[in-house]
Amino acid sequence: MITFDNVTKIYEGQAKPALRGVNVDIDKGEFVFLVGQSGSGKSTFIRLILREYRPTKGIIYVAGKDLSTLHSWKVPALRRQIGTVFQDFRLLPGKTVYENVAFALQVIGRPTREIKKVVPETLDLVGLSGKGKRMPDELSGGEQQRVAVARAFVNRPKILIADEPTGNLDPATSVGIMKLLDRINRTGTTVIMATHDSTIVDQMRRRVIELDAGAVVRDQREGVYGTA
Amino acid sequence: MRHTLRETWTGLRRNLTMTIAVIVTMWVSLSLFGAALLANQQVDLVKGKWYDKIEVSVFLCVPNVEGGQCTSGDGATQAQKDNIRKVLEANPQVQEVYYESKHEAYEEYQRVYRDSPVKDVLTESTIQDSFRVKLSDPQQYLGVVEQAKSLPGVQAVLDLHPVLDPLFMWLNALKWGTLGMSVLLLVAAALQIGNTIRMAAFSRRRELGIMRLVGASNAYILTPFLLESLVAGLIGGLLASGTLALGVYFIIIRKAATSITTIMWIGWHQAFLAMAAVLVVSILLSVLPAFAATRRYLKV
Incomplete structure (x- = not known):
């Protein structure tokens, strides 16, 4: 589903590479934790998958497409296959929960009839049935993140990327979000989650890829957060 | 489509003061531009096809x-x-x-x-x-x-040269004066459009960021901005056309053509040509800077 083939990324004007010769293969339906200190290259890894940047060297395949030769006008089509969740939720404050989720479908031109059917279904899935009319600031942090997950998943993407999704949440709420991501993963969606939360990584026992100073230093099946 | 039109309308309302500024600048500059075209046609009409070739x-x-x-x-x-x-x-x-x-x-x-x-x-x-x-x-x-x-x-x-040259001197001064002023104002209008789009894009950066993230197409993201400046430009162009029509009617047809009958004066035919040119320029001058600005500030 995602392949990094000897990928190096050096940001313009910087001497030190953000990623150095990274080789990673992520299969369809996998659940992968991306761990490492701040500045270790996790965000760069994610942004390269989203084709926000091009790699300086190496080749990246996402959902069967070679991103280095992908035309920029085809990038929207790529991103429709990837759902993204962030630490800061990134909801639109002026729109209701329902509208926030529907927005993701509207802007890619889905018909209203489909939106009316899929959005409530997805809100049910993330455990927000009946809260469609609430505004984001009326919700708790955990609920807001559920809205963000609903928005990322409403289009049924092949890949779900979560960048520190529990970073702003307390441990109990985080567990709820992790259960949700696990459920989404069980539908066959590939999930990649960058995190600092050692408890969660240790509990879930999924594949762990650790980055340090831009290089992969560990790639472990059923891994834990720290080097065991 | 409905979304695009709604976004355009919201955008125009949200940036109402800037939109008005663009409309007024376009209006004045295109009126001057049209006046230059009319002066040019007036000179051509009086000269006929021989004036520049023979004495x-x-x-x-x-x-x-x-x-x-x-x-x-x-x-x-x-x-x-x-x-x-x-x-x-x-x-x-x-x-x-x-x-x-x-x-x-x-x-x-x-x-x-x-x-x-x-x-x-x-x-x-x-x-x-x-x-x-x-x-x-x-x-x-x-x-x-x-x-x-x-x-x-x-x-x-x-x-005819000793008789008509002084007249042409005035008409040419009018033509180049209005043309020069209109070019300056059109540059101002183009910059204003660029600035308006930058501000609009900045104030909506959250929304635009999410649109990009979920894979909205470039056309979907850019069209409302382009339409917004097109609408403002066209309103300016229409107002300028109206100004030219009134100017030709009251100054040329009602006044000059009846009091100075020794030379031929421009009429509706030339006025329509100038108005058409003004409308075309208003479309180009609103869409092209908007296109440049969206490419610059709305990178996908």
């Missing part, structure tokens, strides 16, 4: 035209015409002689007086044919004029 016009006798060296009731004969041409060409002051036939003269007359009630006063048989003379030194016209006047078959000899 002296030698009009020939035709039946029913009196005066000059005409034999009453008769037109100039072919022998007289040949003689006139020979004499003119022999004059060292003369650089070139053109003959304008009745047919050519009639076509030019129909073109210039297209919108005028005198359009049908002359017919192809009653219009005068002429020799059009280019001088080697335009200042030295008197000798040629005097000589031509004395030739049989010549009805009248005119050199």
